[in-house]
Amino acid sequence: MLYNLGLRMLGNPEDARDASQTAFLKAWEKLSSFDPRFRFFSWIYKITVNECLNQINRRRRIEPLDPRIDLPSRENAAASLEAREASERVQVALLQLTPDHREVVILRHFLEMSYGEIAGTLTIAEKTVKSRLYEARQRLCELLPEKAA
Amino acid sequence: MTLSPADWELLHREVDGETTEKESAELQERLAREPGLSASHRALLGLGRTLSQVGLVDPPPELAWDVMRQVRQRALAGAREGWLSGLSEWVARQPALALASSLAVGLLAGLLVTGLSGRGLLPLDGDSISGTLLPLDDLAALPVVDEARLEAPGIRATAVTRRGRGLVVVVLEIASDEPVDITVEVDPSGLRPRGFECIGGEAVGGVTIEPGRVDIRQATAGRCFVNLATLGPDPGRVAVRVQTGSARAEATLRARATVE
Numbered sequence: 133m134l135y136n137l138g139l140r141m142l143g144n145p146e147d148a149r150d151a152s153q154t155a156f157l158k159a160w161e162k163l164s165s166f167d168p169r170f171r172f173f174s175w176i177y178k179i180t181v182n183e184c185l186n187q188i189n190r191r192r193r194i195e196p197l198d199p200r201i202d203l204p205s206r207e208n209a210a211a212s213l214e215a216r217e218a219s220e221r222v223q224v225a226l227l228q229l230t231p232d233h234r235e236v237v238i239l240r241h242f243l244e245m246s247y248g249e250i251a252g253t254l255t256i257a258e259k260t261v262k263s264r265l266y267e268a269r270q271r272l273c274e275l276l277p278e279k280a281a
Numbered sequence: 282m283t284l285s286p287a288d289w290e291l292l293h294r295e296v297d298g299e300t301t302e303k304e305s306a307e308l309q310e311r312l313a314r315e316p317g318l319s320a321s322h323r324a325l326l327g328l329g330r331t332l333s334q335v336g337l338v339d340p341p342p343e344l345a346w347d348v349m350r351q352v353r354q355r356a357l358a359g360a361r362e363g364w365l366s367g368l369s370e371w372v373a374r375q376p377a378l379a380l381a382s383s384l385a386v387g388l389l390a391g392l393l394v395t396g397l398s399g400r401g402l403l404p405l406d407g408d409s410i411s412g413t414l415l416p417l418d419d420l421a422a423l424p425v426v427d428e429a430r431l432e433a434p435g436i437r438a439t440a441v442t443r444r445g446r447g448l449v450v451v452v453l454e455i456a457s458d459e460p461v462d463i464t465v466e467v468d469p470s471g472l473r474p475r476g477f478e479c480i481g482g483e484a485v486g487g488v489t490i491e492p493g494r495v496d497i498r499q500a501t502a503g504r505c506f507v508n509l510a511t512l513g514p515d516p517g518r519v520a521v522r523v524q525t526g527s528a529r530a531e532a533t534l535r536a537r538a539t540v541e
Contacts, residue, residue: 135338135340135344136337136338136340139338145338145341148340149340149341149344152340152344153344153347153348153351156348156352157348157351157352157355160352160355161355215334215336218331218334218335219334219335219336222331222332222335223335237332240447241329241332241333242332242335242337244473244475244510245447246446246447246448246510246511247446247447248419248445248446248447248448249446249447258446262290262293265293266289266290266293269293269325269328270289272328272332273321273324273325273328276328276331
């Protein structure tokens with residue numbers, strides 16, 4: 133899950149690997165700051181999202197986001213070319229969203245989190261989650277017109 | 282045609298299954314006579330389908346090993362520097378955290394290697410699969426949609442559906458003296474079982490979660506939460522069956538409020 137979160141946020145396997153690995157190690161080292169009143173996985177998702185945002189900010193200073201991707205599919209050889217192309221199209225569209233919009237789409241549609249869970253993970257208000265999600269979807273409808281229409 | 286912000290919000294709430302039955306019925310009438318609204322609705326539904334078709338990706342197999350190797354190295358280095366012993370002592374003073382963290386560390390390593398077979402299944406947290414990141418107090422405070430008493434010889438229970446924040450929660454209060462088997466069935470196209478938590482009692486015979494159905498076997502008196510993710514506009518209804526070897530009680534509950 134952490135890897136997939138990183139992959140969709142960052143768009144390439146190498147960065148996703150770095151982000152998930154760093155997030156895990158940070159969680160390990162910061163265990164003493166974990167508040168047991170909250171869900172453990174909400175906390176570690178938050179660390180992963182923050183690590184992805186850090187990577188995006190670092191990369192922004194160096195180079196623009198590269199929409200080219202090479203996603204190894206779960207079904208791999210069995211995956212149809214069409215499904216693979218669809219996955220890549222979605223990834224390219226995701227990378228055209230702002231990070232704020234991308235993260236809510238990923239948490240809602242790929243991790244199937246509820247509004248409340250997203251709000252808790254990102255430490256933002258539920259109404260902010262909704263407005264970002266709604267704007268992001270409308271943008272995605274424009275970016276993925278033939279499938280969305 | 283440009284939609285108003287209120288109409289856009291209504292469409293988004295509809296595709297998220299957040300509208301009431303009354304709002305949904307009114308929207309369906311408008312969709313039939315407003316082509317612009319209908320086109321936007323179709324676009325949002327199509328987008329949801331497109332995104333749902335994108336599967337999980339396997340992480341590289343060496344990732345978990347790399348992480349565990351680094352954890353070991355840091356643990357050894359930390360032990361030399363003393364921080365690990367301090368951390369260990371702190372964790373040891375907090376049994377619940379020690380359990381959660383040890384479970385989580387093992388599970389995370391597993392997740393990094395294998396991923397999860399079901400999309401959206403949120404992982405283990407404590408001794409049950411909660412299926413949600415929200416605290417139990419939040420689930421218990423969601424607005425009630427429907428409720429029913431389930432009674433038969435040897436069976437005393439109530440079932441309540443609560444809804445909000447993108448979830449439907451079935452709360453079952455078991456008051457029977459003897460353990461009971463509980464089955465919760467939903468339309469798999471409208472709701473996805475995400476997890477369960479038992480408070481007070483326990484599921485002695487285990488719990489099975491599959492598409493459209495959750496079986497809690499030999500549940501003792503207490504409160505069980507069955508957490509369901511809304512998948513689309515119409516969550517359908519929730520069928521609850523409670524039974525012992527000789528008796529059975531059942532009820533069907535609404536998953537969406539008729540009005541707000």
